Amino acid sequence: MIPSKLSSKKRLKRYGELVNVLIKYGFEDFVSKSSLNKIIPENYLKNHNTVKKNLSYSTFERVRMVLEELGPTYIKLGQIFSSRDDIIPPKLISELEKLQDNAPVVEGFDVITVIEQELQIQVEEHFQQIEKEPIATASMAQVHKAKLLDGEDVVLKIQKPDIGETIEADIAVMKQLVKSLEKFSNEIQTLNLGSILQTFEKSIRKELNFLEEIENNKRFAENFEDNESIYVSTVYEHLSTSKIICMEFIDGIKVSDIETLKLAKIDPHSISNVITDLYLEQVLVHGFFHSDPHPGNIMILPDSCQVCFIDFGMMDTVLSRNKEVLENIIIYFLEGDVRKISLSIENIAVKYDIKDYKSFELELNEMIDNISNTTLQNFKIDVVLNQFKSILSNNNIVLPDYLNSLIRGLILMEGVAVKLNPDYNITENLMPYKEKILHKRLSLQYIFKKNLKRYRDYMELIDNFPEDINDIIRKVKEGKFVMTHQHIGIKDFQKSSGEIANRIVFAIIIAALSIGSSILVLAKMPPLFRGIPLLGAIGFSLSFIFGIYIMISMVRNRK
Structure with missing residues (x-):
């Protein structure tokens, strides 16, 4: 877990590191854009290859390099912003997307010592071998392959050292920076950076506790225990803690490796439909979905053709009371009912401040018309969702965190599916779910439950009515009853x-x-x-x- 308090000395040290990195890359960026670049002697550049190389980088490449050098927190923040093309330039997004699989390896990392100290074991009593070099590295952890005494191949996901204190200091710096920026500029306030940072902090604290990831893995496995098209890896809980996860090694093919899939006689077109159906089932049936389904987190087992999602650190939940509203949005979206879409968005939004409802509905209508006039072959969900996000931003609408994660997840899923099948269209996968939703709502069981809930709500309203009236009378007697009104215009x-x-x-x-x-x-x-x-x-x-x-x-x- 992240420590709740951080000494001012450590926080100050992190401020110093942040300033040094920013000055370093800011100075190099300044040189490359100024006339100083022309007066630097060529002989100097020949003898200092690093300087010459740095001067050749673009501004956005340097932004990515800054995030990588600042460490895990900033890498994770960059990954989140890589899906926010409503506020981030496309060229910067393409650089931030490189942070997904290319996090730096920790130098001098003694994997054996870390495992023995964290698990309180002797390695040779549980493992035949552990590879010292990681097979993958993420922003907060490294993955090492190992073999148990019984010969089972496993992987060990090991949290990077001292990451808790680093993240705590980074979050403190980010909060102060956002606070200062929002005071400085009204335009920055409209970007809602405070809300984004709050979501990020909540997400990274959860992801840092590997026990939550273990529970996510178990819940995901239970949801799909009867589905033969998916395989969920086994977690060895007796060799796992809040900082280490020992799980089954998945010897699969990365979903984006189309050539290897074809060599294994696996049809990429059918796989695109399977992974889409599985993802929609996660969202619409179970209300518990993978919020980071990039190609590195989806494997295909060559022998069984089963899909295997990995890395359950970033998962989101759709609350039961919101699932029906989400279903409504999908139905109205497919039917092109703009009025009902706008009402559903208001119903599900965390907050909204729509200045002009006619303009808002007109923007939604233009989006629906664009979809209607687009052929199935040319329909792209990422274009639609990005346009949808722009409409929400223009009308000061803030969606719940899980919906932002879902939008990002759908965009990532479409990116994967389109590589597998260039003619892929997600609406073809959504239509069966629309029929299932409508069929469910016509069932006697659903109608009974719906009316029973309404009856309970009405009875609760009636039961609370006398008490509410008494509260109003009491406030009037005490002189605490206040009415506010607003003069329009x-x-x-x-x-x-x-x-x-x-x-x-x-x-x-x-x-x-x-x-x-x-x-x-x-x-x-x-x-x-x-x-x-x-x-x-x-x-x-x-x-x-x-x-x-x-x-x-x-x-x-x-x-």
């Missing part, structure tokens, strides 16, 4: 009232000047200029100027 009214008042004042001044000037002219009050009283002429001139000013302002306001 009061600012515009105040502005227009102010303009009218100013014009009235000007009109009174003009009238006074005109009357006064007339009296002066009639009385021929000196001094005179060519027989005309000078003060009267000045008064008439000012009246004329003010009158022209009022007429111009009125014409402008009409426009």
Whole structure:
């Protein structure tokens, strides 16, 4: 687990490391974009290959390098942002996607010592051998292949050393940075970085506790115990802790390795449909789904053609009360019912501040029309979901964390499926689920449960009604009953009232000047200029100027 408190000394040290890395890459980026790049001697670059190489990197490549050098927390954050193309440029996303499988290996990592200390065992009493070099490395752990005494091949997922304190310091730095940025810029506030960071913190704390991953693995296995198209690896709990997982080694083919699949006489087209159906079953049937289904986490067993999902550290749950709303969104999406889609989004959103409902529904309608006018061969779910995310962002709608994870998961799944089958279309897989949902809702059991729930809700409302009335009366008696109201358009009214008042004042001044000037002219009050009283002429001139000013302002306001 991550320590709840971190000493200021360690936090300060992490601030120093962060600043050093940013200065390092920021300076190199500055040199590459400035005229300094032209005046650096060629001989210097020849003798300093690292500098020459760094100067050749693009800005986004350096962003990725910064994240890699800063360590696990920033790598994981980069992975999350790799799916946020609504706020991240496409070229940066392509760099962040490289963080998925290419996390750096920890230097000087003594795997035997770590295992013995964490499991409190002698390695030779449980393992025939353990490979010292990892077969895979992720942002928070390394995976080492091993063999048990009975000859069973296993893998050991081992948490990287001191990662808890590093993550705690990084999260503190990120919170302070986001807080400062949101104070500095209103535009940054609209990006909702605080919410993204909160989701990230929650996710990384869960992922860091391997006991949760073990429970996820067991729950996933129970959900699919009767499904022969999927295989779930076995976890050896007696050789696992919160920092180490010992599990069955899956000798499978990576789902993106199409050539090897064909050599194994496995049809990539059929596999694309199977993995999609399995993923939809996770979401719509069990409400418990893999939120990081990139190609590295999906294997195909060559002998049985079964699909095997690995790495259950990032899983999400659809609450039962939200599952029906999610089903509604899918049905209305397939039917193109914009009005019901918008109502369902409001129902499921964490918060929303839609300024213009007509504009919101118009954007949704344009999205549906684009889908309707697109052939099945050209339909891409990632394009639709990214457009959907933009619509939500434009209308200040914040979805629950699990829905953001689901959108990311569906985009990843489509990417995998399209590689297996270029003609892949997810709507073909969704249609059977639509029929199942509609059939379920017509069943007597569903209707009975639905009406029973409504009856209970109504009875609860009736039971609580007297108590609620008493609370209102008590607050009135105690003088604590407060009613708030809002004047819609009061600012515009105040502005227009102010303009009218100013014009009235000007009109009174003009009238006074005109009357006064007339009296002066009639009385021929000196001094005179060519027989005309000078003060009267000045008064008439000012009246004329003010009158022209009022007429111009009125014409402008009409426009």
